[in-house]
Amino acid sequence: MSTVKTALVIGAGPAGMEAAVKIGGAGYRVILADRADSLGGTLRQLCSSFPRWEDPADLIAYKTEQINKCPLITIKTKTTVVAAEKNGNGYLVTLGSDGLTSEIQADAVIIATGFELFDASVYGEYGYGSFDNVVNSLEFEALLKEWQENQGKTASPGTVAFFKCVGSRDRAKGLPYCSRICCMYTAKQAGLVKELFPDSKCYVFYMDYRAAGREYEEFVRSVIEQRHVRYVRGRPAKVLPEDGRLLIRAEDTLMGMPVEIAADMVVLAAAIVPGPGTRQIARLFRIKSDEYGFIDYNRNEPAKAGDRVFFAGACGFAVETLGAIQQGAAAAAEVIALFNQPNGEEKNA
Amino acid sequence: MPDASGIETQAFFKTIKLDAIDDSLPQEIKTACGVDVETCLECGKCSGGCSNVRIFDITPRQVVKLIKTGQEKPLLAMDALWACVSCQLCGDRCPAGIDIARIMDYLREKAYQKGIKATRYQVQLFHELMLGFIKKTGRVAEGQLIIRFNLKTGRYFKDADLGRRLFLKGKIKPFSSKIKNREDLRRIFQESIEREEDQ
Numbered sequence: 218m219s220t221v222k223t224a225l226v227i228g229a230g231p232a233g234m235e236a237a238v239k240i241g242g243a244g245y246r247v248i249l250a251d252r253a254d255s256l257g258g259t260l261r262q263l264c265s266s267f268p269r270w271e272d273p274a275d276l277i278a279y280k281t282e283q284i285n286k287c288p289l290i291t292i293k294t295k296t297t298v299v300a301a302e303k304n305g306n307g308y309l310v311t312l313g314s315d316g317l318t319s320e321i322q323a324d325a326v327i328i329a330t331g332f333e334l335f336d337a338s339v340y341g342e343y344g345y346g347s348f349d350n351v352v353n354s355l356e357f358e359a360l361l362k363e364w365q366e367n368q369g370k371t372a373s374p375g376t377v378a379f380f381k382c383v384g385s386r387d388r389a390k391g392l393p394y395c396s397r398i399c400c401m402y403t404a405k406q407a408g409l410v411k412e413l414f415p416d417s418k419c420y421v422f423y424m425d426y427r428a429a430g431r432e433y434e435e436f437v438r439s440v441i442e443q444r445h446v447r448y449v450r451g452r453p454a455k456v457l458p459e460d461g462r463l464l465i466r467a468e469d470t471l472m473g474m475p476v477e478i479a480a481d482m483v484v485l486a487a488a489i490v491p492g493p494g495t496r497q498i499a500r501l502f503r504i505k506s507d508e509y510g511f512i513d514y515n516r517n518e519p520a521k522a523g524d525r526v527f528f529a530g531a532c533g534f535a536v537e538t539l540g541a542i543q544q545g546a547a548a549a550a551e552v553i554a555l556f557n558q559p560n561g562e563e564k565n566a
Numbered sequence: 567m568p569d570a571s572g573i574e575t576q577a578f579f580k581t582i583k584l585d586a587i588d589d590s591l592p593q594e595i596k597t598a599c600g601v602d603v604e605t606c607l608e609c610g611k612c613s614g615g616c617s618n619v620r621i622f623d624i625t626p627r628q629v630v631k632l633i634k635t636g637q638e639k640p641l642l643a644m645d646a647l648w649a650c651v652s653c654q655l656c657g658d659r660c661p662a663g664i665d666i667a668r669i670m671d672y673l674r675e676k677a678y679q680k681g682i683k684a685t686r687y688q689v690q691l692f693h694e695l696m697l698g699f700i701k702k703t704g705r706v707a708e709g710q711l712i713i714r715f716n717l718k719t720g721r722y723f724k725d726a727d728l729g730r731r732l733f734l735k736g737k738i739k740p741f742s743s744k745i746k747n748r749e750d751l752r753r754i755f756q757e758s759i760e761r762e763e764d765q
Contacts, residue, residue, distance in 0.1 A: 454615025
């Protein structure tokens, strides 16, 4: 057994990358595994960011460089965790890649498996899956990237309507919780459309806008006041195809009057849910998840999921990029503190 | 200020003293309809999709809000009570699963018992005619119902074109059939009348 301890970080999004950088920087070995073929996680799919309109690609490039500079970090892309069993003061983990498996000994594990979007086709009234121009927010990020790359060469999308709380705050067909980041990324998406196509019209249907974060309120206000995105308070009821466009019916709940918008595109801010990968990893390491499948937390040790298992990022609940990085650093601190114990035992275990 | 029908149309612009309201109306709705109005997120998805909202004076969301604030008077006097066709789109789409159509049913019954009648659209007449057919034959004879309704309201040719097309497509028939067991039907009506008298 090598004397230098090894941490396995599962998931190479912002949380996982940050954890790897910090643990590697502290002088321990890291295996950074991700099922995708490159680093960045969901962040790779995103176009710009809130609240400072920064390019996510720059952040990924910066973290990737830090990782590449650290000889103690081994990147394992296109890799999944197949099995795990307790082995002494750690875990014997079986990794699978391209049909081949390999075993590694991990003295600690950080789970950073991210999130998925709720399946918006549950709402027949919105027509997701039936109408081409009804997309979810991640699909829209891809469109934004395309439009940004071909700026000046693409036709304006016309009228774009954004629906918030699709699957969130819905105890009948969705999830009772607020997905927390949709208010902010929807403001960003609508603001980007207005920047790329000033003649376009953007409407955001909201129940409340929740901008509880540093510079968040100012960000949303700037999107409304400087980029002229229109906010309509009310949850849309129906999307109807009409003359090749999409007719949206809703109530403006502040006026108490029904409103209609003829739109060319509808973007659904689908709820943030844990992916099947998170459930599988939770089972393998026998850690507790909440009723939705997010990894459960303990107020006294908020980054700890189980015996020598820690977690960071959206696998523990919806979180923005900055928060994911901070959680990654916090989980890394836990691992470093654990590895720094004279005999490698957890003091508070 | 009462309008021509005597309904207080300006009631909503009076200040409501929120601290003077008890929760008897929400409790009543909870007991009678099994609906907890406190679960309402006030999102308006019900009103946005309501199939008849264009002829409502109070939207479904406002109905729930008025229950929350204990405003029984405008609820029993509203036109929406009679314009609601119980299509149940509101409740089906409600993220809190609130059965608004059930609430409307309950309020309608309550208004009816208090002698409050629909002021527009001849809703009362329509219901009476329709129930009359059901009582007699066990079925709704759409064709005859439309003709009788239009005769009684003096709008003889209102549905002439639509009726002709429906008739040609076989959607409405000139004569209605009767159900077999009309004795059971008679008992249903008898029992519901007795029940109403008991109340």
